[in-house]
Amino acid sequence: MQGTRYDCSIVNNDLERCILKAIMTGNSRASFWKKLRKHHILLLMTVPGILYFLINNYLPMFGIIIAFKDLNYAQGILGSEWVGFKNFEFLFRTDRAYLITRNTVLYNALFILINVILGVGVSILLNELKKKLMSRFYQSIILLPYLLSAVIVSYLAFSFLSVEYGFINKLILEPLGINAITWYSEPKYWPYILTIVNVWKSVGYFSIIYLAAIVGIDTEYYEAATLDGASKWQQVRSITVPLLMPVIMIMTLLQVGKIFNADFGLFYQVPMNSGALMSTTDVIDTYVYRALMQMGDVGMASAAGLYQSVLGFLVIFGVNYIVRKINSDHALF
Amino acid sequence: MTLLKRSPQFIIHLFFVLYVAATVFPLLLIFMVSITEEKSLLRNGYSFFPEIIDFSAYVYLFYDSSTIINAYGVTIFVTVIGTVCGLLLTALFAYPISRKDFPLRKALTFYVFFTMLFNGGLVPWYLVYTNVLNINNTLLALIVPNLLIGGFNVLIMRTFFTTTIPPEVIESASMDGAGELRIFFQIVLRLSLPVMATIGLFMTLAYWNDWYNSLIYINDIDMYSIQYLLNKTLTDIQVVLNQTTGALQSQLLASVPTETVRMAMAVVGLGPIVLAYPFFQRYIVQGMTVGAVKG
Numbered sequence: 001m002q003g004t005r006y007d008c009s010i011v012n013n014d015l016e017r018c019i020l021k022a023i024m025t026g027n028s029r030a031s032f033w034k035k036l037r038k039h040h041i042l043l044l045m046t047v048p049g050i051l052y053f054l055i056n057n058y059l060p061m062f063g064i065i066i067a068f069k070d071l072n073y074a075q076g077i078l079g080s081e082w083v084g085f086k087n088f089e090f091l092f093r094t095d096r097a098y099l100i101t102r103n104t105v106l107y108n109a110l111f112i113l114i115n116v117i118l119g120v121g122v123s124i125l126l127n128e129l130k131k132k133l134m135s136r137f138y139q140s141i142i143l144l145p146y147l148l149s150a151v152i153v154s155y156l157a158f159s160f161l162s163v164e165y166g167f168i169n170k171l172i173l174e175p176l177g178i179n180a181i182t183w184y185s186e187p188k189y190w191p192y193i194l195t196i197v198n199v200w201k202s203v204g205y206f207s208i209i210y211l212a213a214i215v216g217i218d219t220e221y222y223e224a225a226t227l228d229g230a231s232k233w234q235q236v237r238s239i240t241v242p243l244l245m246p247v248i249m250i251m252t253l254l255q256v257g258k259i260f261n262a263d264f265g266l267f268y269q270v271p272m273n274s275g276a277l278m279s280t281t282d283v284i285d286t287y288v289y290r291a292l293m294q295m296g297d298v299g300m301a302s303a304a305g306l307y308q309s310v311l312g313f314l315v316i317f318g319v320n321y322i323v324r325k326i327n328s329d330h331a332l333f
Numbered sequence: 334m335t336l337l338k339r340s341p342q343f344i345i346h347l348f349f350v351l352y353v354a355a356t357v358f359p360l361l362l363i364f365m366v367s368i369t370e371e372k373s374l375l376r377n378g379y380s381f382f383p384e385i386i387d388f389s390a391y392v393y394l395f396y397d398s399s400t401i402i403n404a405y406g407v408t409i410f411v412t413v414i415g416t417v418c419g420l421l422l423t424a425l426f427a428y429p430i431s432r433k434d435f436p437l438r439k440a441l442t443f444y445v446f447f448t449m450l451f452n453g454g455l456v457p458w459y460l461v462y463t464n465v466l467n468i469n470n471t472l473l474a475l476i477v478p479n480l481l482i483g484g485f486n487v488l489i490m491r492t493f494f495t496t497t498i499p500p501e502v503i504e505s506a507s508m509d510g511a512g513e514l515r516i517f518f519q520i521v522l523r524l525s526l527p528v529m530a531t532i533g534l535f536m537t538l539a540y541w542n543d544w545y546n547s548l549i550y551i552n553d554i555d556m557y558s559i560q561y562l563l564n565k566t567l568t569d570i571q572v573v574l575n576q577t578t579g580a581l582q583s584q585l586l587a588s589v590p591t592e593t594v595r596m597a598m599a600v601v602g603l604g605p606i607v608l609a610y611p612f613f614q615r616y617i618v619q620g621m622t623v624g625a626v627k628g
Contacts, residue, residue, distance in 0.1 A: 032436050035434070035436045036437070039429075039432075039434070039435050039436065041513035041514060042428075042429040042435050042513055043437065045426070045429050045514075045517070046426050046429050046430070048425060048426070049422055049423075049425060049426030049482055049487070050426075050441070050444070052422065052481060052482050053444060053445065053448055053482070055461060055466070056461075056477070056479060056481075056482075057448040057452065057453075058448075059457070059461050060452065060453030060454070060457035060458040060461055061451065061452065062457075063453050063456070063457020063460060063461065064453050066456055066457055066460070067456075077460065122352070125348060125349070126349075128341075128342075128345055129342070129345060129349075130342055134346070134349075138352070138353060140610070140611075140618075141356055141357065142352060142353065142356055143614070143617070144356060144607070144610060145356060147610070147617070148603065149543075149544060149560050150544070151544050151560045151563045151564045151567075152560075152599060152603050154564075155363060155563070155596070155599040156360065156362070158567060159359065159362050159363050159366060159596065160359065160362070160379075164378075165374065165375070165378040165379050166378065167362060167378065167379050167380070169378070170377065170378025170379065170380075171378055174378075200355070200356070205621070208618060212621075232341070264545070265544075265545070272567065272568060285455075288454065288456070289455065292455060293549070301455065301456050302456035305453070305455050305456050306453075306454055309451060309452055309453065309454050312451075313450060313451045316450055333446070
């Protein structure tokens with residue numbers, strides 16, 4: 001209502017109705033305040049939340065101006081000198097910017113693809129199991145890794161990869177007469193290691209989400225298909241997968257929206273922040289962290305952080321636009 | 334005939350047995366390492382079948398355990414306080430924006446939703462807590478940043494309130510003279526126990542598993558959470574050795590079964606989740622599917 005003006009000029013022949021409308025809008029504005037006063041306790045209830053989001057989310061959003069400043073703690077954020085796009089210039093002059101962007105996007109794209117294929121596959125197999133008790137048992141075990149912290153996961157990886165005592169070097173390679181591999185200093189193995197760790201950690205999660213959707217499919221479809229003599233494989237291909245498509249789309253697009261945000265725990269903890277591995281393990285999130293906390297380069301860190309936020313924001317809008325084109329019911333906003 | 338019918342089932346079961354094994358083996362491996370005798374471990378490496386079984390790593394951990402017990406204390410305190418406060422604040426915010434007659438409903442919903450679309454990144458977020466609020470190196474830094482209220486949880490809870498609490502119940506309570514706060518605490522929260530349990534569980538897990546806030550905001554070893562202590566121990570076992578032993582330390586270090594103690598630490602950090610898992614597993618699955626379908 002706000003902002004609509006009613007121009008009750010002589011041109012408008014329905015003067016009476018126009019005035020009535022204007023009065024009513026005025027009233028609705030007054031009744032807004034009246035309603036708010038009536039619900040002042042509800043308003044009060046939201047105050048802690050409003051303050052929290054203000055501090056934790058909105059204040060940092062305004063803090064993106066740091067990326068355009070040469071931050072000097074003595075002068076404070078507002079008092080520091082403006083340097084325009086200099087921080088970005090420094091960032092993009094090095095080949096780091098390209099490297100971390102490439103790593104972030106490629107890893108995420110790979111993870112999304114693998115998680116969809118394996119997640120859907122495993123969920124279909126779970127649904128095929130006739131013994132429901134066993135199915136539930138398998139589900140709870142394969143979900144477990146999703147609930148472990150990245151620190152624990154880094155221990156598990158270490159127990160396999162430790163150069164001196166690790167399971168792979170000592171119990172697989174040594175008996176075969178192959179020299180020990182120094183896992184934590186050879187970047188070429190890490191795309192495989194990180195992918196395996198990611199699959200181990202999250203396929204269980206995705207398969208349970210997809211399973212919930214499969215269970216919701218009307219059993220009549222399958223009964224009819226069985227009567228018509230369709231094989232299990234045909235049923236999966238022409239009933240399960242098509243009916244699962246909306247959920248697959250949503251899950252995938254939610255992840256695509258975060259394609260510039262890497263899983264910091266995976267990329268920081270599992271390679272144990274090893275400098276020798278950076279070419280295949282450094283992503284935007286780990287770079288921003290190191291630039292801020294270890295190199296103390298606030299300018300570079302905030303420039304990279306803003307670069308990530310803006311790209312992420314654009315991708316979310318792009319994704320939402322595409323979803324809206326395909327099926328507006330599934331759009332996020 | 335029965336064999337033919339059952340064989341696809343058999344193959345699927347075989348697949349899941351292998352999958353389950355692949356899930357459990359890494360966990361089993363660190364447990365087996367933690368009960369291996371140190372010298373035989375140095376000879377044979379991390380093995381599923383220890384040559385000599387020996388619990389001295391655990392004996393050592395609990396003999397000289399002030400650092401670990403302290404870290405456990407920090408984690409438990411932060412988890413309990415964080416979950417209780419977070420749950421209350423989330424519900425307090427989610428309830429008004431679920432009420433159709435609340436005039437700021439749309440504006441405040443967008444206020445939450447926007448935090449999920451855009452963020453300022455690590456640097457300004459870090460500076461807000463270290464330079465504006467100055468809570469680094471306090472327990473507040475483990476409770477407040479990012480973990481207390483999440484936009485996603487607020488929206489899930491709001492959806493739950495709108496779909497399961499009939500407006501008539503609230504109206505009639507209000508006509509009977511109940512105030513808003515009383516309606517909220519005595520009716521709304523009571524009707525929402527399932528969603529509170531689920532979101533509370535996710536919060537508990539998030540606090541228990543958190544090492545990120547420690548990494549960013551904590552330098553003082555007395556305020557390390559258990560996960561962060563584990564993180565430090567993986568690269569440097571000396572962190573858990575008693576700081577006060579001083580000159581004795583190097584001598585002590587020589588006799589400490591460092592490799593097995595490290596893995597015993599991991600088992601101690603992992604244990605509570607694995608042990609409690611059978612009991613909360615059902616709620617996690619419920620919460621995940623509600624979040625994915627309705628969120």
